[in-house]
Amino acid sequence: MEMNSAGAGAGVARSIGRGHLSHLPQRPPVTLAFHDLTYSVRVGKSSKIILRGIHGEFRSGQLTAILGPSGAGKSTLLNVLAGYRVEGAGGHVYTNGEPRDLRQFRKLSRYIMQEDLLQPYITIREAMLIAADLKIGVGITAQAKLVVVEEILQLLMLSKAKDTTAEKLSGGEKKRLSVALELLNNPPIIFLDEPTTGLDEVASSMCVSLLKRVARGGRTVVCSVHTPSARLFAHFDHVYVVADGRCAYHGAAAGVVPFLHCLHLSCPTTHNPADFIIDVSSGEYGSHVNKMVAAIENGRSQKWRDYEVPDSSQELELEQLNSSGVETCKALKHGSTAWQQFRILLRRMMLQTVRNRRHLLLRMSLHVFLGLIIGLLFSDMGYDASKTVFNYNFFYVCLIAMMYMPMMPPLSTFPREVHLIKREYFNRWYGLKAYYAAHITCRTLATTVFSLIFLAFVYPITSQPMELPRILMYTAICVAVAWISESIGIAIASTLNVVNSVFLGPVLCVPLMLLAVYGYGMGDQPLPIIWEVMRSCSYLRYGMEGLVAAIYSERKEDLVCPEYADYCMYKSIVNFLRLMGMSGVSFWFDFGVLVVVLLLMNFLGYYLLRQRLSPNYAYRSIKIIGNYVKTKMIMSHQ
Numbered sequence: 001m002e003m004n005s006a007g008a009g010a011g012v013a014r015s016i017g018r019g020h021l022s023h024l025p026q027r028p029p030v031t032l033a034f035h036d037l038t039y040s041v042r043v044g045k046s047s048k049i050i051l052r053g054i055h056g057e058f059r060s061g062q063l064t065a066i067l068g069p070s071g072a073g074k075s076t077l078l079n080v081l082a083g084y085r086v087e088g089a090g091g092h093v094y095t096n097g098e099p100r101d102l103r104q105f106r107k108l109s110r111y112i113m114q115e116d117l118l119q120p121y122i123t124i125r126e127a128m129l130i131a132a133d134l135k136i137g138v139g140i141t142a143q144a145k146l147v148v149v150e151e152i153l154q155l156l157m158l159s160k161a162k163d164t165t166a167e168k169l170s171g172g173e174k175k176r177l178s179v180a181l182e183l184l185n186n187p188p189i190i191f192l193d194e195p196t197t198g199l200d201e202v203a204s205s206m207c208v209s210l211l212k213r214v215a216r217g218g219r220t221v222v223c224s225v226h227t228p229s230a231r232l233f234a235h236f237d238h239v240y241v242v243a244d245g246r247c248a249y250h251g252a253a254a255g256v257v258p259f260l261h262c263l264h265l266s267c268p269t270t271h272n273p274a275d276f277i278i279d280v281s282s283g284e285y286g287s288h289v290n291k292m293v294a295a296i297e298n299g300r301s302q303k304w305r306d307y308e309v310p311d312s313s314q315e316l317e318l319e320q321l322n323s324s325g326v327e328t329c330k331a332l333k334h335g336s337t338a339w340q341q342f343r344i345l346l347r348r349m350m351l352q353t354v355r356n357r358r359h360l361l362l363r364m365s366l367h368v369f370l371g372l373i374i375g376l377l378f379s380d381m382g383y384d385a386s387k388t389v390f391n392y393n394f395f396y397v398c399l400i401a402m403m404y405m406p407m408m409p410p411l412s413t414f415p416r417e418v419h420l421i422k423r424e425y426f427n428r429w430y431g432l433k434a435y436y437a438a439h440i441t442c443r444t445l446a447t448t449v450f451s452l453i454f455l456a457f458v459y460p461i462t463s464q465p466m467e468l469p470r471i472l473m474y475t476a477i478c479v480a481v482a483w484i485s486e487s488i489g490i491a492i493a494s495t496l497n498v499v500n501s502v503f504l505g506p507v508l509c510v511p512l513m514l515l516a517v518y519g520y521g522m523g524d525q526p527l528p529i530i531w532e533v534m535r536s537c538s539y540l541r542y543g544m545e546g547l548v549a550a551i552y553s554e555r556k557e558d559l560v561c562p563e564y565a566d567y568c569m570y571k572s573i574v575n576f577l578r579l580m581g582m583s584g585v586s587f588w589f590d591f592g593v594l595v596v597v598l599l600l601m602n603f604l605g606y607y608l609l610r611q612r613l614s615p616n617y618a619y620r621s622i623k624i625i626g627n628y629v630k631t632k633m634i635m636s637h638q
């Protein structure tokens, strides 16, 4: 079995070696160096040091592996170097010998995270073309983009699966697609967090071989790897071992065994050198970490760096790829304008929405089902003078349906989407404004269609007035409430995870629902100012007044008192409105307030999402205060 997989792996490596990336724009090589790098986090009252003044250098054209025992700080090092974690980091980072400008560096580097965050209902080919439109933009023709995409798919051996949607891809294919998407504008530095985790031996070998090939094109490729096999280990040009936040080895992969030998630690010939150095670093063979850190000077020593002379043919390839048409670093900005990004993202979101048939069907059935149930519960009550209060309740039930149904989907799906946006936004696929505008447009369209389906059932079944202006006004208020509720859902889900979002959303609705109807039925008697203020905080209140205004305002005729009823107390609409304290309601005022609330909620959602992706000083301060209060509360509780 081992033999077979080894053979397959070698075959894969050979075939990858034949791939080309000639159509990609050429970039200048970037060597990344770091001196005295530290990273600490606050844990309660104290701070925990994760990286302890380490040094190192990752060169262009080389594939670097960051190894180490679990919890040593590999991912943290990758996050800090990629600029993904900035707060709590110290030390100096240099690119090509110059101090790193983080803003500029983010344009140069791409970070492929451990999770395969892909759009599930989009095929590989579509995903690549969409990414090409976003990243390469209109600078090249559609035909040229196709060539670039085909070239990368071939290199990453994804051509056979190019018409398969991402949800159906194997683990290895998903990983390769993540890499392929980031290769599109040929970044000079690529960071990968554990690209082989979850892959079998052959898939891991294929993945690392292609990364080596990508590196050979003049890129700096750095990945953290969990216990690589001996064969996988041999692919790496450079190995950086982290042990308890310090550098325990920094040099050529082939130098690991001689390095350990110099420290009187002999790796048995049958042992995988990667396993051995990780075992030694984790203290399994005694306390040797200090010795290793001292020998390698916490990463400063270059002694083992060039232990083996690099292959000259590889050098040649590197030369060729970087010899002509090199674009400047500044060219690595967004490839498309905000308007183009909006259109491309909207197309992608529409595709996702339409292809998620099960979800669409579920939402549709739910709206039809609730439309029928609510309609039948309040059937024919629209003109019935003996049921005026029930009709009023129908308005309220309509609002609650229009609040919950659009709010729940973003609460459960958007937190995951935020992770995807994080990756794409961090890797500079698009601007957040374009994304948010496309997201709101796509969601709004779906919500409008579903709300109309719901209203198409309840309005006629409950015998509301069949006058066009009233129908339009009723629909406008319901749809506005649905949009606001959806925006609130998005704002909550922009900040919290699924569990907390799904808890907070419905809980938050309870006071909104209570405040919406508090004080109605007391006539024109004024409420205490505090209740007036609190009531005005619930957008549902404006929804309620808007619906009442839509159906009852300026209605001259009385409602019909059925024969079976002895007495109809609320036959006169004017009297009913007076009793409810709603005599002066104005549709346009309530609709106007709802529009303002809608705009505010959308701004809030955008602001929270932006802060989640790149928090500003004020937001960070609020978080620190929040954490401090939380810690205090926990401590006082103990």
Ligand SMILES: Nc1ncnc2c1ncn2[C@@H]1O[C@H](COP(=O)(O)OP(=O)(O)OP(=O)(O)O)[C@@H](O)[C@H]1O
Residues within 6 Å of the ligand: 041, 042, 043, 048, 050, 068, 069, 070, 071, 072, 073, 074, 075, 076, 077, 226
């Ligand atoms: N925000 C944080 N708060 C507290 N501790 C943290 C935080 N981030 C990381 N750590 C700790 O820092 C150490 C290094 O974490 P890191 O994820 O970098 O390890 P790793 O080497 O990648 O581990 P693994 O191989 O298991 O993924 C761990 O002990 C982890 O618990």
